[in-house]
Amino acid sequence: MSKDVVYSEVVFVKKNSADKDDPDKCHLGDSSQAPQKTKPCCDSVRLVLMTLCILLTCVLIALSLHSVCTKKKLEDLQQRHNALKENLTAFSAALQVMHHWTQNLSKALNDSACPKDWEYHAGKCYLFSTNKLNWTDSRDACISDGGHLVIINSRDEQEFLIDIVGSKYKEEFWIGLTDEKEEGQWLWVDNTKLNENIRYWTAHEPDNWNGHKGEYSSGEDCARINKNNIQDLNIWFDAFCTNTLRRICETRSSKQT
Structure with missing residues:
Protein backbone atom coordinates (compact mmCIF):
# COMPACT_ATOMS: atom_id res chain seq x y z
CA MET A 1 0.00 0.00 0.00
CA SER A 2 1.50 3.39 -1.10
CA LYS A 3 2.34 6.19 1.31
CA ASP A 4 0.02 9.15 1.48
CA VAL A 5 1.30 12.55 0.37
CA VAL A 6 1.18 15.16 3.09
CA TYR A 7 0.27 18.43 1.39
CA SER A 8 0.66 20.45 4.53
CA GLU A 9 4.47 20.46 3.96
CA VAL A 10 4.19 22.22 0.62
CA VAL A 11 4.64 26.01 0.83
CA PHE A 12 3.79 28.28 -2.04
CA VAL A 13 5.90 31.46 -2.32
CA LYS A 14 4.11 34.33 -3.91
CA LYS A 15 6.01 36.45 -6.40
CA ASN A 16 7.23 39.71 -4.87
CA SER A 17 6.40 42.87 -6.72
CA ALA A 18 10.13 43.98 -6.54
CA ASP A 19 11.24 40.80 -8.28
CA LYS A 20 9.13 41.03 -11.39
CA ASP A 21 11.61 39.11 -13.47
CA ASP A 22 11.80 36.15 -11.02
CA PRO A 23 9.20 33.34 -11.35
CA ASP A 24 7.38 32.03 -8.28
CA LYS A 25 9.48 29.57 -6.37
CA CYS A 26 8.39 26.89 -4.05
CA HIS A 27 10.45 25.65 -1.13
CA LEU A 28 10.02 22.67 1.08
CA GLY A 29 10.02 23.33 4.76
CA ASP A 30 10.17 26.68 6.54
CA SER A 31 9.68 29.67 4.23
CA SER A 32 12.21 31.67 6.27
CA GLN A 33 14.99 29.38 4.96
CA ALA A 34 14.29 30.23 1.31
CA PRO A 35 17.41 31.63 -0.50
CA GLN A 36 17.38 35.30 -1.56
CA LYS A 37 18.45 36.42 -5.05
CA THR A 38 21.73 38.55 -5.14
CA LYS A 39 21.27 42.06 -6.50
CA PRO A 40 23.21 42.98 -9.73
CA CYS A 41 24.76 46.17 -8.16
CA CYS A 42 26.55 44.10 -5.51
CA CYS A 114 126.31 77.50 -13.09
CA PRO A 115 128.95 77.69 -10.37
CA LYS A 116 127.90 76.79 -6.84
CA ASP A 117 125.46 79.28 -5.23
CA TRP A 118 124.71 80.96 -8.58
CA GLU A 119 121.16 81.07 -10.03
CA TYR A 120 120.55 80.02 -13.63
CA HIS A 121 118.26 81.96 -15.97
CA ALA A 122 118.07 82.19 -19.77
CA GLY A 123 121.66 81.25 -20.47
CA LYS A 124 123.17 83.31 -17.67
CA CYS A 125 124.20 82.75 -14.07
CA TYR A 126 123.55 85.21 -11.24
CA LEU A 127 125.09 85.49 -7.81
CA PHE A 128 123.16 87.27 -5.07
CA SER A 129 125.81 88.05 -2.47
CA THR A 130 125.30 87.74 1.25
CA ASN A 131 127.97 90.25 2.27
CA LYS A 132 127.79 94.01 1.77
CA LEU A 133 130.30 96.30 0.02
CA ASN A 134 130.29 99.74 -1.54
CA TRP A 135 129.62 99.97 -5.28
CA THR A 136 133.28 100.05 -6.39
CA ASP A 137 134.28 97.09 -4.19
CA SER A 138 131.16 95.23 -5.35
CA ARG A 139 132.20 95.73 -8.98
CA ASP A 140 135.68 94.36 -8.23
CA ALA A 141 134.30 91.43 -6.20
CA CYS A 142 132.13 90.34 -9.11
CA ILE A 143 135.15 90.40 -11.40
CA SER A 144 137.07 88.27 -8.88
CA ASP A 145 134.18 85.78 -8.86
CA GLY A 146 134.38 85.41 -12.64
CA GLY A 147 131.64 87.81 -13.69
CA HIS A 148 130.57 91.45 -13.43
CA LEU A 149 127.90 93.55 -11.75
CA VAL A 150 124.62 92.68 -13.43
CA ILE A 151 123.68 94.40 -16.70
CA ILE A 152 119.91 94.34 -17.28
CA ASN A 153 119.04 94.12 -20.96
CA SER A 154 115.40 92.98 -20.98
CA ARG A 155 112.09 93.00 -19.13
CA ASP A 156 112.40 89.24 -18.64
CA GLU A 157 115.72 89.69 -16.88
CA GLN A 158 114.31 92.45 -14.67
CA GLU A 159 111.34 90.26 -13.71
CA PHE A 160 113.65 87.38 -12.84
CA LEU A 161 115.88 89.53 -10.64
CA ILE A 162 113.08 91.16 -8.65
CA ASP A 163 111.40 87.79 -8.19
CA ILE A 164 114.56 86.39 -6.57
CA VAL A 165 115.14 89.54 -4.51
CA GLY A 166 111.52 89.68 -3.34
CA SER A 167 111.08 85.99 -2.54
CA LYS A 168 114.47 85.08 -1.05
CA TYR A 169 116.30 88.12 0.23
CA LYS A 170 114.18 91.27 0.60
CA GLU A 171 117.35 93.34 0.57
CA GLU A 172 118.78 96.17 -1.56
CA PHE A 173 121.32 95.15 -4.22
CA TRP A 174 123.83 97.03 -6.34
CA ILE A 175 123.51 96.69 -10.12
CA GLY A 176 126.21 97.57 -12.67
CA LEU A 177 124.90 101.04 -13.59
CA THR A 178 126.58 104.39 -12.80
CA ASP A 179 126.85 108.02 -13.99
CA GLU A 180 129.99 108.64 -11.96
CA LYS A 181 132.00 109.71 -15.03
CA GLU A 182 129.43 112.22 -16.27
CA GLU A 183 126.34 113.34 -14.41
CA GLY A 184 123.17 112.16 -16.12
CA GLN A 185 125.05 109.89 -18.53
CA TRP A 186 124.22 106.45 -17.14
CA LEU A 187 126.54 103.67 -18.27
CA TRP A 188 126.69 99.94 -17.55
CA VAL A 189 129.94 98.44 -16.33
CA ASP A 190 130.79 97.35 -19.89
CA ASN A 191 130.56 101.06 -20.88
CA THR A 192 127.34 100.61 -22.91
CA LYS A 193 124.77 103.40 -22.56
CA LEU A 194 121.51 102.79 -20.72
CA ASN A 195 118.80 101.91 -23.24
CA GLU A 196 115.98 104.44 -22.88
CA ASN A 197 113.50 101.68 -23.71
CA ILE A 198 114.83 99.32 -21.03
CA ARG A 199 115.04 101.35 -17.86
CA TYR A 200 113.21 100.71 -14.59
CA TRP A 201 113.68 103.82 -12.46
CA THR A 202 111.05 104.38 -9.80
CA ALA A 203 109.08 107.63 -9.89
CA HIS A 204 111.21 110.80 -9.53
CA GLU A 205 114.44 108.79 -9.84
CA PRO A 206 117.29 109.30 -10.44
CA ASP A 207 117.28 112.53 -8.43
CA ASN A 208 121.02 112.88 -7.60
CA TRP A 209 120.25 113.76 -3.98
CA ASN A 210 123.11 115.48 -2.09
CA GLY A 211 122.08 114.52 1.44
CA HIS A 212 120.11 116.36 4.12
CA LYS A 213 122.75 119.08 4.47
CA GLY A 214 124.46 118.77 1.11
CA GLU A 215 127.22 116.64 2.62
CA TYR A 216 127.50 114.56 -0.57
CA SER A 217 128.66 117.07 -3.12
CA SER A 218 128.92 114.53 -5.94
CA GLY A 219 125.36 113.31 -5.34
CA GLU A 220 124.04 109.81 -6.00
CA ASP A 221 125.95 108.20 -8.86
CA CYS A 222 125.30 104.44 -8.51
CA ALA A 223 122.15 102.40 -9.14
CA ARG A 224 120.53 99.87 -6.83
CA ILE A 225 117.43 97.67 -6.76
CA ASN A 226 115.09 98.71 -4.01
CA LYS A 227 113.64 96.12 -1.61
CA ASN A 228 110.24 97.85 -1.30
CA ASN A 229 107.34 97.66 -3.78
CA ILE A 230 109.00 94.58 -5.21
CA GLN A 231 105.83 93.71 -7.15
CA ASP A 232 106.51 96.72 -9.38
CA LEU A 233 109.09 96.51 -12.16
CA ASN A 234 110.20 100.11 -11.64
CA ILE A 235 112.36 99.76 -8.53
CA TRP A 236 115.71 101.30 -9.53
CA PHE A 237 117.08 104.08 -7.31
CA ASP A 238 120.25 106.10 -7.54
CA ALA A 239 122.30 105.99 -4.34
CA PHE A 240 125.58 107.15 -2.85
CA CYS A 241 128.30 104.88 -4.20
CA THR A 242 129.89 104.74 -0.74
CA ASN A 243 126.88 102.97 0.74
CA THR A 244 127.42 99.31 1.57
CA LEU A 245 124.87 96.98 -0.02
CA ARG A 246 124.65 93.45 -1.35
CA ARG A 247 125.42 92.95 -5.04
CA ILE A 248 124.17 90.95 -8.00
CA CYS A 249 126.91 89.47 -10.15
CA GLU A 250 126.35 88.04 -13.62
CA THR A 251 128.23 85.69 -15.95
CA ARG A 252 127.46 83.52 -18.96
CA SER A 253 126.38 79.95 -18.36
CA SER A 254 128.04 76.89 -19.85
CA LYS A 255 124.55 75.56 -20.59
CA GLN A 256 123.42 75.93 -24.20
CA THR A 257 120.00 77.63 -24.56
Missing part, protein backbone atom coordinates in the same frame (compact mmCIF):
# COMPACT_ATOMS: atom_id res chain seq x y z
CA ASP A 43 28.20 41.98 -8.19
CA SER A 44 29.46 45.11 -9.97
CA VAL A 45 30.99 46.49 -6.77
CA ARG A 46 32.78 43.21 -6.11
CA LEU A 47 34.09 43.16 -9.67
CA VAL A 48 35.44 46.73 -9.38
CA LEU A 49 37.07 45.99 -6.02
CA MET A 50 38.68 42.83 -7.35
CA THR A 51 39.99 44.73 -10.38
CA LEU A 52 41.43 47.46 -8.16
CA CYS A 53 43.10 44.86 -5.95
CA ILE A 54 44.66 43.22 -8.98
CA LEU A 55 45.88 46.56 -10.34
CA LEU A 56 47.29 47.56 -6.95
CA THR A 57 49.10 44.22 -6.68
CA CYS A 58 50.58 44.73 -10.14
CA VAL A 59 51.70 48.26 -9.22
CA LEU A 60 53.34 47.02 -6.02
CA ILE A 61 55.14 44.28 -7.92
CA ALA A 62 56.31 46.78 -10.55
CA LEU A 63 57.55 49.19 -7.86
CA SER A 64 59.38 46.38 -6.11
CA LEU A 65 61.09 45.35 -9.33
CA HIS A 66 61.98 48.98 -10.09
CA SER A 67 63.39 49.42 -6.58
CA VAL A 68 65.53 46.31 -6.96
CA CYS A 69 66.83 47.47 -10.36
CA THR A 70 67.54 50.99 -9.03
CA LYS A 71 69.39 49.59 -6.03
CA LYS A 72 71.48 47.40 -8.33
CA LYS A 73 72.32 50.39 -10.56
CA LEU A 74 73.30 52.48 -7.53
CA GLU A 75 75.57 49.71 -6.29
CA ASP A 76 77.21 49.48 -9.73
CA LEU A 77 77.67 53.27 -9.84
CA GLN A 78 79.16 53.25 -6.35
CA GLN A 79 81.62 50.55 -7.37
CA ARG A 80 82.62 52.54 -10.46
CA HIS A 81 82.98 55.68 -8.35
CA ASN A 82 85.25 53.88 -5.89
CA ALA A 83 87.33 52.47 -8.75
CA LEU A 84 87.68 55.91 -10.37
CA LYS A 85 88.60 57.43 -7.01
CA GLU A 86 91.32 54.84 -6.50
CA ASN A 87 92.63 55.42 -10.03
CA LEU A 88 92.62 59.19 -9.49
CA THR A 89 94.51 58.83 -6.23
CA ALA A 90 97.10 56.63 -7.91
CA PHE A 91 97.37 59.05 -10.85
CA SER A 92 97.80 62.02 -8.49
CA ALA A 93 100.54 60.20 -6.61
CA ALA A 94 102.26 59.41 -9.91
CA LEU A 95 102.08 63.07 -10.94
CA GLN A 96 103.65 64.14 -7.66
CA VAL A 97 106.49 61.69 -8.16
CA MET A 98 107.01 62.93 -11.73
CA HIS A 99 106.90 66.56 -10.59
CA HIS A 100 109.45 65.88 -7.86
CA TRP A 101 111.65 64.01 -10.33
CA THR A 102 111.38 66.86 -12.86
CA GLN A 103 112.30 69.42 -10.22
CA ASN A 104 115.33 67.40 -9.19
CA LEU A 105 116.38 66.96 -12.80
CA SER A 106 115.94 70.66 -13.54
CA LYS A 107 117.88 71.59 -10.42
CA ALA A 108 120.67 69.16 -11.36
CA LEU A 109 120.87 70.61 -14.87
CA ASN A 110 120.83 74.19 -13.59
CA ASP A 111 123.40 73.44 -10.91
CA SER A 112 125.71 71.96 -13.49
CA ALA A 113 125.16 75.00 -15.74
Whole structure:
Protein backbone atom coordinates (compact mmCIF):
# COMPACT_ATOMS: atom_id res chain seq x y z
CA MET A 1 0.00 0.00 0.00
CA SER A 2 1.50 3.39 -1.10
CA LYS A 3 2.34 6.19 1.31
CA ASP A 4 0.02 9.15 1.48
CA VAL A 5 1.30 12.55 0.37
CA VAL A 6 1.18 15.16 3.09
CA TYR A 7 0.27 18.43 1.39
CA SER A 8 0.66 20.45 4.53
CA GLU A 9 4.47 20.46 3.96
CA VAL A 10 4.19 22.22 0.62
CA VAL A 11 4.64 26.01 0.83
CA PHE A 12 3.79 28.28 -2.04
CA VAL A 13 5.90 31.46 -2.32
CA LYS A 14 4.11 34.33 -3.91
CA LYS A 15 6.01 36.45 -6.40
CA ASN A 16 7.23 39.71 -4.87
CA SER A 17 6.40 42.87 -6.72
CA ALA A 18 10.13 43.98 -6.54
CA ASP A 19 11.24 40.80 -8.28
CA LYS A 20 9.13 41.03 -11.39
CA ASP A 21 11.61 39.11 -13.47
CA ASP A 22 11.80 36.15 -11.02
CA PRO A 23 9.20 33.34 -11.35
CA ASP A 24 7.38 32.03 -8.28
CA LYS A 25 9.48 29.57 -6.37
CA CYS A 26 8.39 26.89 -4.05
CA HIS A 27 10.45 25.65 -1.13
CA LEU A 28 10.02 22.67 1.08
CA GLY A 29 10.02 23.33 4.76
CA ASP A 30 10.17 26.68 6.54
CA SER A 31 9.68 29.67 4.23
CA SER A 32 12.21 31.67 6.27
CA GLN A 33 14.99 29.38 4.96
CA ALA A 34 14.29 30.23 1.31
CA PRO A 35 17.41 31.63 -0.50
CA GLN A 36 17.38 35.30 -1.56
CA LYS A 37 18.45 36.42 -5.05
CA THR A 38 21.73 38.55 -5.14
CA LYS A 39 21.27 42.06 -6.50
CA PRO A 40 23.21 42.98 -9.73
CA CYS A 41 24.76 46.17 -8.16
CA CYS A 42 26.55 44.10 -5.51
CA ASP A 43 28.20 41.98 -8.19
CA SER A 44 29.46 45.11 -9.97
CA VAL A 45 30.99 46.49 -6.77
CA ARG A 46 32.78 43.21 -6.11
CA LEU A 47 34.09 43.16 -9.67
CA VAL A 48 35.44 46.73 -9.38
CA LEU A 49 37.07 45.99 -6.02
CA MET A 50 38.68 42.83 -7.35
CA THR A 51 39.99 44.73 -10.38
CA LEU A 52 41.43 47.46 -8.16
CA CYS A 53 43.10 44.86 -5.95
CA ILE A 54 44.66 43.22 -8.98
CA LEU A 55 45.88 46.56 -10.34
CA LEU A 56 47.29 47.56 -6.95
CA THR A 57 49.10 44.22 -6.68
CA CYS A 58 50.58 44.73 -10.14
CA VAL A 59 51.70 48.26 -9.22
CA LEU A 60 53.34 47.02 -6.02
CA ILE A 61 55.14 44.28 -7.92
CA ALA A 62 56.31 46.78 -10.55
CA LEU A 63 57.55 49.19 -7.86
CA SER A 64 59.38 46.38 -6.11
CA LEU A 65 61.09 45.35 -9.33
CA HIS A 66 61.98 48.98 -10.09
CA SER A 67 63.39 49.42 -6.58
CA VAL A 68 65.53 46.31 -6.96
CA CYS A 69 66.83 47.47 -10.36
CA THR A 70 67.54 50.99 -9.03
CA LYS A 71 69.39 49.59 -6.03
CA LYS A 72 71.48 47.40 -8.33
CA LYS A 73 72.32 50.39 -10.56
CA LEU A 74 73.30 52.48 -7.53
CA GLU A 75 75.57 49.71 -6.29
CA ASP A 76 77.21 49.48 -9.73
CA LEU A 77 77.67 53.27 -9.84
CA GLN A 78 79.16 53.25 -6.35
CA GLN A 79 81.62 50.55 -7.37
CA ARG A 80 82.62 52.54 -10.46
CA HIS A 81 82.98 55.68 -8.35
CA ASN A 82 85.25 53.88 -5.89
CA ALA A 83 87.33 52.47 -8.75
CA LEU A 84 87.68 55.91 -10.37
CA LYS A 85 88.60 57.43 -7.01
CA GLU A 86 91.32 54.84 -6.50
CA ASN A 87 92.63 55.42 -10.03
CA LEU A 88 92.62 59.19 -9.49
CA THR A 89 94.51 58.83 -6.23
CA ALA A 90 97.10 56.63 -7.91
CA PHE A 91 97.37 59.05 -10.85
CA SER A 92 97.80 62.02 -8.49
CA ALA A 93 100.54 60.20 -6.61
CA ALA A 94 102.26 59.41 -9.91
CA LEU A 95 102.08 63.07 -10.94
CA GLN A 96 103.65 64.14 -7.66
CA VAL A 97 106.49 61.69 -8.16
CA MET A 98 107.01 62.93 -11.73
CA HIS A 99 106.90 66.56 -10.59
CA HIS A 100 109.45 65.88 -7.86
CA TRP A 101 111.65 64.01 -10.33
CA THR A 102 111.38 66.86 -12.86
CA GLN A 103 112.30 69.42 -10.22
CA ASN A 104 115.33 67.40 -9.19
CA LEU A 105 116.38 66.96 -12.80
CA SER A 106 115.94 70.66 -13.54
CA LYS A 107 117.88 71.59 -10.42
CA ALA A 108 120.67 69.16 -11.36
CA LEU A 109 120.87 70.61 -14.87
CA ASN A 110 120.83 74.19 -13.59
CA ASP A 111 123.40 73.44 -10.91
CA SER A 112 125.71 71.96 -13.49
CA ALA A 113 125.16 75.00 -15.74
CA CYS A 114 126.31 77.50 -13.09
CA PRO A 115 128.95 77.69 -10.37
CA LYS A 116 127.90 76.79 -6.84
CA ASP A 117 125.46 79.28 -5.23
CA TRP A 118 124.71 80.96 -8.58
CA GLU A 119 121.16 81.07 -10.03
CA TYR A 120 120.55 80.02 -13.63
CA HIS A 121 118.26 81.96 -15.97
CA ALA A 122 118.07 82.19 -19.77
CA GLY A 123 121.66 81.25 -20.47
CA LYS A 124 123.17 83.31 -17.67
CA CYS A 125 124.20 82.75 -14.07
CA TYR A 126 123.55 85.21 -11.24
CA LEU A 127 125.09 85.49 -7.81
CA PHE A 128 123.16 87.27 -5.07
CA SER A 129 125.81 88.05 -2.47
CA THR A 130 125.30 87.74 1.25
CA ASN A 131 127.97 90.25 2.27
CA LYS A 132 127.79 94.01 1.77
CA LEU A 133 130.30 96.30 0.02
CA ASN A 134 130.29 99.74 -1.54
CA TRP A 135 129.62 99.97 -5.28
CA THR A 136 133.28 100.05 -6.39
CA ASP A 137 134.28 97.09 -4.19
CA SER A 138 131.16 95.23 -5.35
CA ARG A 139 132.20 95.73 -8.98
CA ASP A 140 135.68 94.36 -8.23
CA ALA A 141 134.30 91.43 -6.20
CA CYS A 142 132.13 90.34 -9.11
CA ILE A 143 135.15 90.40 -11.40
CA SER A 144 137.07 88.27 -8.88
CA ASP A 145 134.18 85.78 -8.86
CA GLY A 146 134.38 85.41 -12.64
CA GLY A 147 131.64 87.81 -13.69
CA HIS A 148 130.57 91.45 -13.43
CA LEU A 149 127.90 93.55 -11.75
CA VAL A 150 124.62 92.68 -13.43
CA ILE A 151 123.68 94.40 -16.70
CA ILE A 152 119.91 94.34 -17.28
CA ASN A 153 119.04 94.12 -20.96
CA SER A 154 115.40 92.98 -20.98
CA ARG A 155 112.09 93.00 -19.13
CA ASP A 156 112.40 89.24 -18.64
CA GLU A 157 115.72 89.69 -16.88
CA GLN A 158 114.31 92.45 -14.67
CA GLU A 159 111.34 90.26 -13.71
CA PHE A 160 113.65 87.38 -12.84
CA LEU A 161 115.88 89.53 -10.64
CA ILE A 162 113.08 91.16 -8.65
CA ASP A 163 111.40 87.79 -8.19
CA ILE A 164 114.56 86.39 -6.57
CA VAL A 165 115.14 89.54 -4.51
CA GLY A 166 111.52 89.68 -3.34
CA SER A 167 111.08 85.99 -2.54
CA LYS A 168 114.47 85.08 -1.05
CA TYR A 169 116.30 88.12 0.23
CA LYS A 170 114.18 91.27 0.60
CA GLU A 171 117.35 93.34 0.57
CA GLU A 172 118.78 96.17 -1.56
CA PHE A 173 121.32 95.15 -4.22
CA TRP A 174 123.83 97.03 -6.34
CA ILE A 175 123.51 96.69 -10.12
CA GLY A 176 126.21 97.57 -12.67
CA LEU A 177 124.90 101.04 -13.59
CA THR A 178 126.58 104.39 -12.80
CA ASP A 179 126.85 108.02 -13.99
CA GLU A 180 129.99 108.64 -11.96
CA LYS A 181 132.00 109.71 -15.03
CA GLU A 182 129.43 112.22 -16.27
CA GLU A 183 126.34 113.34 -14.41
CA GLY A 184 123.17 112.16 -16.12
CA GLN A 185 125.05 109.89 -18.53
CA TRP A 186 124.22 106.45 -17.14
CA LEU A 187 126.54 103.67 -18.27
CA TRP A 188 126.69 99.94 -17.55
CA VAL A 189 129.94 98.44 -16.33
CA ASP A 190 130.79 97.35 -19.89
CA ASN A 191 130.56 101.06 -20.88
CA THR A 192 127.34 100.61 -22.91
CA LYS A 193 124.77 103.40 -22.56
CA LEU A 194 121.51 102.79 -20.72
CA ASN A 195 118.80 101.91 -23.24
CA GLU A 196 115.98 104.44 -22.88
CA ASN A 197 113.50 101.68 -23.71
CA ILE A 198 114.83 99.32 -21.03
CA ARG A 199 115.04 101.35 -17.86
CA TYR A 200 113.21 100.71 -14.59
CA TRP A 201 113.68 103.82 -12.46
CA THR A 202 111.05 104.38 -9.80
CA ALA A 203 109.08 107.63 -9.89
CA HIS A 204 111.21 110.80 -9.53
CA GLU A 205 114.44 108.79 -9.84
CA PRO A 206 117.29 109.30 -10.44
CA ASP A 207 117.28 112.53 -8.43
CA ASN A 208 121.02 112.88 -7.60
CA TRP A 209 120.25 113.76 -3.98
CA ASN A 210 123.11 115.48 -2.09
CA GLY A 211 122.08 114.52 1.44
CA HIS A 212 120.11 116.36 4.12
CA LYS A 213 122.75 119.08 4.47
CA GLY A 214 124.46 118.77 1.11
CA GLU A 215 127.22 116.64 2.62
CA TYR A 216 127.50 114.56 -0.57
CA SER A 217 128.66 117.07 -3.12
CA SER A 218 128.92 114.53 -5.94
CA GLY A 219 125.36 113.31 -5.34
CA GLU A 220 124.04 109.81 -6.00
CA ASP A 221 125.95 108.20 -8.86
CA CYS A 222 125.30 104.44 -8.51
CA ALA A 223 122.15 102.40 -9.14
CA ARG A 224 120.53 99.87 -6.83
CA ILE A 225 117.43 97.67 -6.76
CA ASN A 226 115.09 98.71 -4.01
CA LYS A 227 113.64 96.12 -1.61
CA ASN A 228 110.24 97.85 -1.30
CA ASN A 229 107.34 97.66 -3.78
CA ILE A 230 109.00 94.58 -5.21
CA GLN A 231 105.83 93.71 -7.15
CA ASP A 232 106.51 96.72 -9.38
CA LEU A 233 109.09 96.51 -12.16
CA ASN A 234 110.20 100.11 -11.64
CA ILE A 235 112.36 99.76 -8.53
CA TRP A 236 115.71 101.30 -9.53
CA PHE A 237 117.08 104.08 -7.31
CA ASP A 238 120.25 106.10 -7.54
CA ALA A 239 122.30 105.99 -4.34
CA PHE A 240 125.58 107.15 -2.85
CA CYS A 241 128.30 104.88 -4.20
CA THR A 242 129.89 104.74 -0.74
CA ASN A 243 126.88 102.97 0.74
CA THR A 244 127.42 99.31 1.57
CA LEU A 245 124.87 96.98 -0.02
CA ARG A 246 124.65 93.45 -1.35
CA ARG A 247 125.42 92.95 -5.04
CA ILE A 248 124.17 90.95 -8.00
CA CYS A 249 126.91 89.47 -10.15
CA GLU A 250 126.35 88.04 -13.62
CA THR A 251 128.23 85.69 -15.95
CA ARG A 252 127.46 83.52 -18.96
CA SER A 253 126.38 79.95 -18.36
CA SER A 254 128.04 76.89 -19.85
CA LYS A 255 124.55 75.56 -20.59
CA GLN A 256 123.42 75.93 -24.20
CA THR A 257 120.00 77.63 -24.56
